[in-house]
Amino acid sequence: MAEVMTETEPETTWSSVRYNFYSDTQTKPTRAMREAVLEAEVGDEQLFADPTTLRLERRVAELLGKEAAVFMPSGTMCNEIAIKVHTDPSDEVICERSSHIVGYESGGPAMLSGVMLYTLDGDRGRFSAEQVRTAIRPAARYMPRSRLVSVEQTANLAGGSIWPVELLDEVAEVAHQAGLSTHMDGARLMNAAVAAGVPAARFARDMDSVWIDLTKGLGASVGAVLAGGGDFIEQAWRWKQQWGGAMRQSGILAAMGLYALDHHVDRLAEDHVRAARIGEALAGMPGVAEVVPVETNIVVFRTVEGFPGGPGLAEAAAEHGAAISVRDERSCRIVTHLDVDDRDVDVLLEVMASLLG
Ligand SMILES: Cc1ncc(COP(=O)(O)O)c(C=O)c1O
Known part of the structure:
Protein backbone atom coordinates (compact mmCIF):
# COMPACT_ATOMS: atom_id res chain seq x y z
CA MET A 1 0.00 0.00 0.00
CA ALA A 2 1.64 3.21 -1.11
CA GLU A 3 0.98 5.53 1.81
CA VAL A 4 1.09 9.24 1.09
CA MET A 5 2.31 10.01 4.57
CA THR A 6 4.80 7.63 6.08
CA GLU A 7 6.68 7.45 9.32
CA THR A 8 9.59 9.19 7.57
CA GLU A 9 7.48 12.21 6.62
CA PRO A 10 8.53 15.45 8.40
CA GLU A 11 6.71 16.09 11.64
CA THR A 12 5.10 19.20 10.18
CA THR A 13 3.05 17.09 7.74
CA TRP A 14 1.46 15.14 10.57
CA SER A 15 1.04 18.16 12.79
CA SER A 16 -1.10 19.85 10.12
CA VAL A 17 -3.62 16.98 10.28
CA ARG A 18 -6.85 18.06 11.96
CA TYR A 19 -9.18 15.28 10.80
CA ASN A 20 -7.32 12.02 11.10
CA PHE A 21 -9.00 9.23 9.14
CA TYR A 22 -5.68 7.70 8.15
CA SER A 23 -5.90 4.70 10.49
CA ASP A 24 -7.30 3.57 13.82
CA THR A 25 -3.66 3.26 14.88
CA GLN A 26 -3.61 7.06 15.22
CA THR A 27 -5.63 7.28 18.45
CA LYS A 28 -4.08 8.94 21.48
CA PRO A 29 -4.76 7.65 25.00
CA THR A 30 -7.61 9.51 26.68
CA ARG A 31 -7.17 11.33 29.97
CA ALA A 32 -9.10 8.59 31.82
CA MET A 33 -6.88 5.94 30.24
CA ARG A 34 -3.78 7.86 31.36
CA GLU A 35 -5.24 8.12 34.86
CA ALA A 36 -5.75 4.36 34.96
CA VAL A 37 -1.99 4.04 34.43
CA LEU A 38 -1.28 6.04 37.61
CA GLU A 39 -3.04 3.41 39.68
CA HIS A 264 -13.74 1.08 24.48
CA VAL A 265 -15.29 -2.10 23.16
CA ASP A 266 -19.02 -1.31 23.00
CA ARG A 267 -18.30 2.12 21.55
CA LEU A 268 -16.78 0.52 18.43
CA ALA A 269 -20.40 0.45 17.21
CA GLU A 270 -20.18 4.27 16.90
CA ASP A 271 -17.15 3.93 14.63
CA HIS A 272 -19.10 1.49 12.47
CA VAL A 273 -22.06 3.86 12.15
CA ARG A 274 -19.71 6.68 11.12
CA ALA A 275 -17.93 4.49 8.58
CA ALA A 276 -21.29 3.40 7.10
CA ARG A 277 -22.29 7.05 6.80
CA ILE A 278 -19.04 7.89 5.02
CA GLY A 279 -19.46 4.92 2.66
CA GLU A 280 -23.02 5.93 1.80
CA ALA A 281 -22.06 9.54 1.15
CA LEU A 282 -19.08 8.57 -1.02
CA ALA A 283 -21.24 6.17 -3.06
CA GLY A 284 -23.39 9.14 -4.06
CA MET A 285 -20.47 11.27 -5.31
CA PRO A 286 -19.93 11.46 -9.09
CA GLY A 287 -16.18 10.93 -8.71
CA VAL A 288 -16.54 7.64 -6.86
CA ALA A 289 -16.57 4.49 -8.98
CA GLU A 290 -17.01 1.93 -6.22
CA VAL A 291 -17.22 1.70 -2.44
CA VAL A 292 -16.37 -1.69 -0.96
CA PRO A 293 -19.35 -2.69 1.24
CA VAL A 294 -18.71 -1.20 4.68
CA GLU A 295 -18.97 -3.79 7.45
CA THR A 296 -16.97 -2.23 10.28
CA ASN A 297 -14.79 0.89 10.67
CA ILE A 298 -12.96 0.83 7.32
CA VAL A 299 -14.05 2.39 4.04
CA VAL A 300 -12.14 1.45 0.89
CA PHE A 301 -13.22 3.19 -2.30
CA ARG A 302 -12.09 3.71 -5.88
CA THR A 303 -12.44 6.92 -7.85
CA VAL A 304 -13.38 7.60 -11.46
CA GLU A 305 -10.71 8.53 -14.06
CA GLY A 306 -10.63 12.31 -14.39
CA PHE A 307 -11.08 12.83 -10.64
CA PRO A 308 -8.22 12.71 -8.13
CA GLY A 309 -7.46 9.14 -7.13
CA GLY A 310 -5.16 7.30 -4.74
CA PRO A 311 -2.14 9.47 -3.91
CA GLY A 312 -3.62 12.56 -5.65
CA LEU A 313 -6.79 12.36 -3.59
CA ALA A 314 -4.94 11.83 -0.31
CA GLU A 315 -2.67 14.79 -1.07
CA ALA A 316 -5.63 17.02 -1.93
CA ALA A 317 -7.45 15.95 1.27
CA ALA A 318 -4.30 16.66 3.30
CA GLU A 319 -4.32 20.23 2.01
CA HIS A 320 -7.68 20.59 3.79
CA GLY A 321 -6.25 19.09 6.99
CA ALA A 322 -7.81 15.65 6.44
CA ALA A 323 -5.64 12.52 6.47
CA ILE A 324 -6.73 9.43 4.56
CA SER A 325 -4.50 6.62 3.33
CA VAL A 326 -3.74 5.37 -0.17
CA ARG A 327 -4.69 1.86 -1.20
CA ASP A 328 -3.42 1.98 -4.80
CA GLU A 329 -3.26 4.38 -7.73
CA ARG A 330 -7.05 4.93 -7.77
CA SER A 331 -8.18 3.74 -4.32
CA CYS A 332 -8.05 5.16 -0.83
CA ARG A 333 -8.93 3.98 2.66
CA ILE A 334 -10.73 5.93 5.36
CA VAL A 335 -10.80 4.59 8.92
CA THR A 336 -13.01 5.72 11.81
CA HIS A 337 -11.90 5.41 15.44
CA LEU A 338 -11.99 6.83 18.95
CA ASP A 339 -10.46 10.16 17.96
CA VAL A 340 -12.92 11.17 15.23
CA ASP A 341 -16.47 12.32 15.90
CA ASP A 342 -19.54 13.25 13.87
CA ARG A 343 -18.27 16.79 13.33
CA ASP A 344 -15.00 15.43 11.90
CA VAL A 345 -17.03 13.21 9.58
CA ASP A 346 -19.03 16.27 8.46
CA VAL A 347 -15.81 18.06 7.56
CA LEU A 348 -14.30 15.03 5.84
CA LEU A 349 -17.41 14.60 3.71
CA GLU A 350 -17.37 18.28 2.78
CA VAL A 351 -13.75 17.90 1.67
CA MET A 352 -14.52 14.72 -0.27
CA ALA A 353 -17.53 16.33 -1.94
CA SER A 354 -15.38 19.28 -3.01
CA LEU A 355 -12.86 16.90 -4.62
CA LEU A 356 -15.19 14.20 -5.96
CA GLY A 357 -18.49 16.02 -6.36
C1 LIG B 1 -4.53 -6.62 10.06
C2 LIG B 1 -3.33 -6.17 10.83
N1 LIG B 1 -2.52 -7.09 11.37
C3 LIG B 1 -1.44 -6.74 12.05
C4 LIG B 1 -1.12 -5.42 12.27
C5 LIG B 1 0.12 -5.08 13.05
O1 LIG B 1 -0.21 -4.58 14.31
P1 LIG B 1 0.83 -3.68 15.11
O2 LIG B 1 0.77 -2.32 14.51
O3 LIG B 1 0.28 -3.71 16.52
O4 LIG B 1 2.15 -4.33 15.00
C6 LIG B 1 -1.92 -4.42 11.70
C7 LIG B 1 -1.53 -3.01 11.87
O5 LIG B 1 -2.01 -2.11 11.24
C8 LIG B 1 -3.06 -4.81 10.96
O6 LIG B 1 -3.85 -3.90 10.40
Whole structure:
Protein backbone atom coordinates (compact mmCIF):
# COMPACT_ATOMS: atom_id res chain seq x y z
CA MET A 1 0.00 0.00 0.00
CA ALA A 2 1.64 3.21 -1.11
CA GLU A 3 0.98 5.53 1.81
CA VAL A 4 1.09 9.24 1.09
CA MET A 5 2.31 10.01 4.57
CA THR A 6 4.80 7.63 6.08
CA GLU A 7 6.68 7.45 9.32
CA THR A 8 9.59 9.19 7.57
CA GLU A 9 7.48 12.21 6.62
CA PRO A 10 8.53 15.45 8.40
CA GLU A 11 6.71 16.09 11.64
CA THR A 12 5.10 19.20 10.18
CA THR A 13 3.05 17.09 7.74
CA TRP A 14 1.46 15.14 10.57
CA SER A 15 1.04 18.16 12.79
CA SER A 16 -1.10 19.85 10.12
CA VAL A 17 -3.62 16.98 10.28
CA ARG A 18 -6.85 18.06 11.96
CA TYR A 19 -9.18 15.28 10.80
CA ASN A 20 -7.32 12.02 11.10
CA PHE A 21 -9.00 9.23 9.14
CA TYR A 22 -5.68 7.70 8.15
CA SER A 23 -5.90 4.70 10.49
CA ASP A 24 -7.30 3.57 13.82
CA THR A 25 -3.66 3.26 14.88
CA GLN A 26 -3.61 7.06 15.22
CA THR A 27 -5.63 7.28 18.45
CA LYS A 28 -4.08 8.94 21.48
CA PRO A 29 -4.76 7.65 25.00
CA THR A 30 -7.61 9.51 26.68
CA ARG A 31 -7.17 11.33 29.97
CA ALA A 32 -9.10 8.59 31.82
CA MET A 33 -6.88 5.94 30.24
CA ARG A 34 -3.78 7.86 31.36
CA GLU A 35 -5.24 8.12 34.86
CA ALA A 36 -5.75 4.36 34.96
CA VAL A 37 -1.99 4.04 34.43
CA LEU A 38 -1.28 6.04 37.61
CA GLU A 39 -3.04 3.41 39.68
CA ALA A 40 -1.43 0.40 37.98
CA GLU A 41 0.35 -2.07 40.24
CA VAL A 42 3.59 -3.10 38.55
CA GLY A 43 6.42 -5.61 38.86
CA ASP A 44 8.92 -7.49 36.73
CA GLU A 45 7.04 -8.94 33.79
CA GLN A 46 9.83 -11.32 32.79
CA LEU A 47 9.46 -12.97 36.20
CA PHE A 48 5.65 -13.08 35.94
CA ALA A 49 5.61 -10.55 38.76
CA ASP A 50 3.63 -7.76 37.10
CA PRO A 51 0.09 -8.12 38.49
CA THR A 52 -1.53 -5.79 35.97
CA THR A 53 -0.03 -7.60 32.98
CA LEU A 54 -1.07 -10.96 34.44
CA ARG A 55 -4.60 -9.60 34.89
CA LEU A 56 -4.68 -8.43 31.26
CA GLU A 57 -3.42 -11.79 30.02
CA ARG A 58 -6.05 -13.71 32.03
CA ARG A 59 -8.74 -11.34 30.84
CA VAL A 60 -7.84 -11.75 27.15
CA ALA A 61 -7.43 -15.54 27.43
CA GLU A 62 -10.97 -15.65 28.81
CA LEU A 63 -12.31 -13.22 26.23
CA LEU A 64 -10.90 -15.37 23.42
CA GLY A 65 -11.80 -18.72 25.02
CA LYS A 66 -8.19 -19.88 25.25
CA GLU A 67 -6.15 -21.50 28.01
CA ALA A 68 -3.49 -18.81 28.26
CA ALA A 69 -2.26 -15.53 26.80
CA VAL A 70 0.88 -13.43 26.65
CA PHE A 71 1.24 -9.65 26.43
CA MET A 72 3.31 -8.52 23.45
CA PRO A 73 4.66 -5.12 22.38
CA SER A 74 2.79 -5.28 19.05
CA GLY A 75 0.44 -7.20 16.82
CA THR A 76 3.24 -7.78 14.34
CA MET A 77 5.16 -9.63 17.04
CA CYS A 78 2.07 -11.75 17.80
CA ASN A 79 1.84 -12.78 14.14
CA GLU A 80 5.54 -13.47 13.78
CA ILE A 81 5.79 -15.49 16.98
CA ALA A 82 2.66 -17.49 16.16
CA ILE A 83 4.12 -18.37 12.75
CA LYS A 84 7.38 -19.34 14.42
CA VAL A 85 5.68 -21.65 16.91
CA HIS A 86 3.39 -23.30 14.36
CA THR A 87 5.99 -23.98 11.68
CA ASP A 88 9.50 -25.21 10.88
CA PRO A 89 11.79 -23.58 8.29
CA SER A 90 10.74 -24.41 4.69
CA ASP A 91 7.09 -25.01 5.67
CA GLU A 92 4.26 -23.17 3.96
CA VAL A 93 1.65 -20.81 5.43
CA ILE A 94 -1.65 -20.42 3.57
CA CYS A 95 -3.06 -16.89 3.79
CA GLU A 96 -4.84 -14.21 1.77
CA ARG A 97 -2.91 -12.03 -0.67
CA SER A 98 -3.73 -8.70 1.02
CA SER A 99 -2.95 -9.89 4.54
CA HIS A 100 -0.66 -8.03 6.91
CA ILE A 101 1.80 -10.92 7.21
CA VAL A 102 2.35 -10.76 3.44
CA GLY A 103 2.86 -7.08 2.83
CA TYR A 104 3.52 -5.22 6.06
CA GLU A 105 5.79 -7.23 8.32
CA SER A 106 9.03 -6.53 6.44
CA GLY A 107 9.32 -10.09 5.19
CA GLY A 108 9.34 -11.36 8.78
CA PRO A 109 7.90 -14.81 7.98
CA ALA A 110 10.79 -15.45 5.58
CA MET A 111 13.47 -14.01 7.84
CA LEU A 112 12.33 -15.14 11.26
CA SER A 113 10.65 -18.46 10.48
CA GLY A 114 12.07 -19.33 7.05
CA VAL A 115 8.60 -20.11 5.74
CA MET A 116 6.95 -19.69 2.36
CA LEU A 117 3.63 -17.87 2.07
CA TYR A 118 1.04 -19.46 -0.23
CA THR A 119 -1.28 -16.56 -1.00
CA LEU A 120 -4.91 -17.01 -2.01
CA ASP A 121 -7.07 -14.44 -3.79
CA GLY A 122 -10.00 -14.03 -1.47
CA ASP A 123 -13.41 -12.45 -1.67
CA ARG A 124 -12.75 -9.19 0.18
CA GLY A 125 -9.97 -10.83 2.15
CA ARG A 126 -11.81 -14.07 2.91
CA PHE A 127 -11.08 -17.38 1.26
CA SER A 128 -13.10 -20.56 1.14
CA ALA A 129 -12.52 -24.00 2.63
CA GLU A 130 -12.31 -25.28 -0.94
CA GLN A 131 -9.47 -22.85 -1.72
CA VAL A 132 -7.63 -24.13 1.33
CA ARG A 133 -8.23 -27.74 0.35
CA THR A 134 -6.76 -27.04 -3.08
CA ALA A 135 -3.78 -25.17 -1.63
CA ILE A 136 -2.76 -27.88 0.82
CA ARG A 137 0.09 -29.80 -0.76
CA PRO A 138 0.20 -33.55 -0.89
CA ALA A 139 2.96 -35.19 1.13
CA ALA A 140 5.88 -35.32 -1.30
CA ARG A 141 9.63 -35.21 -0.74
CA TYR A 142 10.06 -32.38 -3.24
CA MET A 143 7.23 -30.12 -1.99
CA PRO A 144 7.09 -27.73 0.97
CA ARG A 145 4.91 -28.92 3.83
CA SER A 146 1.65 -27.02 4.33
CA ARG A 147 1.61 -26.27 8.06
CA LEU A 148 -0.53 -23.27 8.91
CA VAL A 149 -3.63 -21.41 7.72
CA SER A 150 -3.74 -17.76 8.77
CA VAL A 151 -6.83 -15.55 8.60
CA GLU A 152 -7.29 -11.85 9.34
CA GLN A 153 -10.37 -10.76 11.29
CA THR A 154 -11.38 -8.22 10.07
CA ALA A 155 -9.66 -8.20 6.69
CA ASN A 156 -8.04 -4.78 6.86
CA LEU A 157 -6.98 -3.87 3.33
CA ALA A 158 -9.95 -5.66 1.84
CA GLY A 159 -12.20 -3.08 3.54
CA GLY A 160 -12.65 -4.29 7.12
CA SER A 161 -14.77 -7.24 6.06
CA ILE A 162 -15.86 -9.82 8.61
CA TRP A 163 -15.19 -13.54 8.31
CA PRO A 164 -18.52 -15.19 9.16
CA VAL A 165 -18.37 -17.88 11.83
CA GLU A 166 -19.50 -20.64 9.44
CA LEU A 167 -16.72 -19.83 7.00
CA LEU A 168 -14.10 -19.84 9.76
CA ASP A 169 -15.43 -23.17 11.01
CA GLU A 170 -15.21 -24.72 7.53
CA VAL A 171 -11.71 -23.39 6.86
CA ALA A 172 -10.47 -24.60 10.26
CA GLU A 173 -12.02 -28.00 9.72
CA VAL A 174 -10.24 -28.49 6.40
CA ALA A 175 -6.96 -27.27 7.92
CA HIS A 176 -7.17 -29.46 11.01
CA GLN A 177 -8.22 -32.55 9.06
CA ALA A 178 -5.05 -32.19 7.02
CA GLY A 179 -2.93 -31.69 10.14
CA LEU A 180 -2.39 -27.93 9.71
CA SER A 181 -2.68 -25.40 12.54
CA THR A 182 -4.86 -22.30 12.40
CA HIS A 183 -4.02 -18.72 13.35
CA MET A 184 -6.15 -15.59 13.51
CA ASP A 185 -4.68 -12.10 13.17
CA GLY A 186 -7.31 -10.41 15.31
CA ALA A 187 -6.01 -6.85 15.01
CA ARG A 188 -9.68 -5.84 14.63
CA LEU A 189 -11.41 -8.93 16.01
CA MET A 190 -13.31 -6.79 18.52
CA ASN A 191 -14.72 -4.71 15.65
CA ALA A 192 -16.00 -7.93 14.10
CA ALA A 193 -17.45 -9.09 17.43
CA VAL A 194 -19.31 -5.82 18.01
CA ALA A 195 -20.52 -5.46 14.41
CA ALA A 196 -21.69 -9.06 14.05
CA GLY A 197 -22.93 -9.47 17.64
CA VAL A 198 -20.81 -12.62 17.89
CA PRO A 199 -18.55 -13.20 20.93
CA ALA A 200 -14.86 -12.96 20.07
CA ALA A 201 -14.36 -16.42 21.58
CA ARG A 202 -16.82 -17.89 19.10
CA PHE A 203 -14.94 -16.41 16.15
CA ALA A 204 -11.72 -17.78 17.67
CA ARG A 205 -13.10 -21.17 18.70
CA ASP A 206 -11.27 -23.26 16.12
CA MET A 207 -8.14 -21.13 15.98
CA ASP A 208 -5.02 -22.60 17.57
CA SER A 209 -3.75 -19.08 18.15
CA VAL A 210 -5.40 -15.67 18.06
CA TRP A 211 -4.53 -12.17 19.22
CA ILE A 212 -6.16 -8.80 19.69
CA ASP A 213 -4.53 -5.44 19.26
CA LEU A 214 -4.95 -2.88 22.01
CA THR A 215 -3.75 -0.02 19.83
CA LYS A 216 -6.32 0.07 17.04
CA GLY A 217 -10.03 0.55 17.70
CA LEU A 218 -9.43 -0.01 21.41
CA GLY A 219 -7.33 3.14 21.62
CA ALA A 220 -4.42 2.10 23.86
CA SER A 221 -0.97 3.31 22.89
CA VAL A 222 1.09 0.11 23.03
CA GLY A 223 0.50 -3.61 22.99
CA ALA A 224 -1.33 -6.68 21.78
CA VAL A 225 -2.20 -9.95 23.50
CA LEU A 226 -1.61 -13.37 21.93
CA ALA A 227 -3.72 -16.29 23.16
CA GLY A 228 -3.74 -20.04 22.63
CA GLY A 229 -3.24 -23.35 24.42
CA GLY A 230 -0.92 -23.55 27.42
CA ASP A 231 1.79 -25.30 25.47
CA PHE A 232 1.57 -22.79 22.58
CA ILE A 233 1.91 -19.85 24.98
CA GLU A 234 4.87 -21.44 26.70
CA GLN A 235 6.66 -21.69 23.37
CA ALA A 236 5.53 -18.18 22.40
CA TRP A 237 7.12 -16.88 25.62
CA ARG A 238 10.42 -18.43 24.63
CA TRP A 239 10.47 -16.52 21.30
CA LYS A 240 9.27 -13.33 22.97
CA GLN A 241 12.26 -13.56 25.29
CA GLN A 242 14.69 -14.41 22.51
CA TRP A 243 13.45 -11.67 20.16
CA GLY A 244 13.72 -9.02 22.86
CA GLY A 245 10.00 -8.61 23.51
CA ALA A 246 10.04 -9.47 27.21
CA MET A 247 9.44 -6.41 29.35
CA ARG A 248 9.81 -5.21 32.92
CA GLN A 249 7.14 -3.03 34.60
CA SER A 250 4.75 -3.50 31.70
CA GLY A 251 1.70 -2.96 33.92
CA ILE A 252 2.03 0.69 32.90
CA LEU A 253 1.05 -0.43 29.40
CA ALA A 254 -1.26 -3.27 30.39
CA ALA A 255 -3.34 -0.85 32.47
CA MET A 256 -4.24 1.00 29.28
CA GLY A 257 -5.28 -2.29 27.70
CA LEU A 258 -7.50 -3.20 30.65
CA TYR A 259 -9.04 0.26 30.58
CA ALA A 260 -9.68 -0.14 26.84
CA LEU A 261 -11.39 -3.50 27.34
CA ASP A 262 -13.63 -1.96 30.02
CA HIS A 263 -14.52 1.23 28.19
CA HIS A 264 -13.74 1.08 24.48
CA VAL A 265 -15.29 -2.10 23.16
CA ASP A 266 -19.02 -1.31 23.00
CA ARG A 267 -18.30 2.12 21.55
CA LEU A 268 -16.78 0.52 18.43
CA ALA A 269 -20.40 0.45 17.21
CA GLU A 270 -20.18 4.27 16.90
CA ASP A 271 -17.15 3.93 14.63
CA HIS A 272 -19.10 1.49 12.47
CA VAL A 273 -22.06 3.86 12.15
CA ARG A 274 -19.71 6.68 11.12
CA ALA A 275 -17.93 4.49 8.58
CA ALA A 276 -21.29 3.40 7.10
CA ARG A 277 -22.29 7.05 6.80
CA ILE A 278 -19.04 7.89 5.02
CA GLY A 279 -19.46 4.92 2.66
CA GLU A 280 -23.02 5.93 1.80
CA ALA A 281 -22.06 9.54 1.15
CA LEU A 282 -19.08 8.57 -1.02
CA ALA A 283 -21.24 6.17 -3.06
CA GLY A 284 -23.39 9.14 -4.06
CA MET A 285 -20.47 11.27 -5.31
CA PRO A 286 -19.93 11.46 -9.09
CA GLY A 287 -16.18 10.93 -8.71
CA VAL A 288 -16.54 7.64 -6.86
CA ALA A 289 -16.57 4.49 -8.98
CA GLU A 290 -17.01 1.93 -6.22
CA VAL A 291 -17.22 1.70 -2.44
CA VAL A 292 -16.37 -1.69 -0.96
CA PRO A 293 -19.35 -2.69 1.24
CA VAL A 294 -18.71 -1.20 4.68
CA GLU A 295 -18.97 -3.79 7.45
CA THR A 296 -16.97 -2.23 10.28
CA ASN A 297 -14.79 0.89 10.67
CA ILE A 298 -12.96 0.83 7.32
CA VAL A 299 -14.05 2.39 4.04
CA VAL A 300 -12.14 1.45 0.89
CA PHE A 301 -13.22 3.19 -2.30
CA ARG A 302 -12.09 3.71 -5.88
CA THR A 303 -12.44 6.92 -7.85
CA VAL A 304 -13.38 7.60 -11.46
CA GLU A 305 -10.71 8.53 -14.06
CA GLY A 306 -10.63 12.31 -14.39
CA PHE A 307 -11.08 12.83 -10.64
CA PRO A 308 -8.22 12.71 -8.13
CA GLY A 309 -7.46 9.14 -7.13
CA GLY A 310 -5.16 7.30 -4.74
CA PRO A 311 -2.14 9.47 -3.91
CA GLY A 312 -3.62 12.56 -5.65
CA LEU A 313 -6.79 12.36 -3.59
CA ALA A 314 -4.94 11.83 -0.31
CA GLU A 315 -2.67 14.79 -1.07
CA ALA A 316 -5.63 17.02 -1.93
CA ALA A 317 -7.45 15.95 1.27
CA ALA A 318 -4.30 16.66 3.30
CA GLU A 319 -4.32 20.23 2.01
CA HIS A 320 -7.68 20.59 3.79
CA GLY A 321 -6.25 19.09 6.99
CA ALA A 322 -7.81 15.65 6.44
CA ALA A 323 -5.64 12.52 6.47
CA ILE A 324 -6.73 9.43 4.56
CA SER A 325 -4.50 6.62 3.33
CA VAL A 326 -3.74 5.37 -0.17
CA ARG A 327 -4.69 1.86 -1.20
CA ASP A 328 -3.42 1.98 -4.80
CA GLU A 329 -3.26 4.38 -7.73
CA ARG A 330 -7.05 4.93 -7.77
CA SER A 331 -8.18 3.74 -4.32
CA CYS A 332 -8.05 5.16 -0.83
CA ARG A 333 -8.93 3.98 2.66
CA ILE A 334 -10.73 5.93 5.36
CA VAL A 335 -10.80 4.59 8.92
CA THR A 336 -13.01 5.72 11.81
CA HIS A 337 -11.90 5.41 15.44
CA LEU A 338 -11.99 6.83 18.95
CA ASP A 339 -10.46 10.16 17.96
CA VAL A 340 -12.92 11.17 15.23
CA ASP A 341 -16.47 12.32 15.90
CA ASP A 342 -19.54 13.25 13.87
CA ARG A 343 -18.27 16.79 13.33
CA ASP A 344 -15.00 15.43 11.90
CA VAL A 345 -17.03 13.21 9.58
CA ASP A 346 -19.03 16.27 8.46
CA VAL A 347 -15.81 18.06 7.56
CA LEU A 348 -14.30 15.03 5.84
CA LEU A 349 -17.41 14.60 3.71
CA GLU A 350 -17.37 18.28 2.78
CA VAL A 351 -13.75 17.90 1.67
CA MET A 352 -14.52 14.72 -0.27
CA ALA A 353 -17.53 16.33 -1.94
CA SER A 354 -15.38 19.28 -3.01
CA LEU A 355 -12.86 16.90 -4.62
CA LEU A 356 -15.19 14.20 -5.96
CA GLY A 357 -18.49 16.02 -6.36
C1 LIG B 1 -4.53 -6.62 10.06
C2 LIG B 1 -3.33 -6.17 10.83
N1 LIG B 1 -2.52 -7.09 11.37
C3 LIG B 1 -1.44 -6.74 12.05
C4 LIG B 1 -1.12 -5.42 12.27
C5 LIG B 1 0.12 -5.08 13.05
O1 LIG B 1 -0.21 -4.58 14.31
P1 LIG B 1 0.83 -3.68 15.11
O2 LIG B 1 0.77 -2.32 14.51
O3 LIG B 1 0.28 -3.71 16.52
O4 LIG B 1 2.15 -4.33 15.00
C6 LIG B 1 -1.92 -4.42 11.70
C7 LIG B 1 -1.53 -3.01 11.87
O5 LIG B 1 -2.01 -2.11 11.24
C8 LIG B 1 -3.06 -4.81 10.96
O6 LIG B 1 -3.85 -3.90 10.40
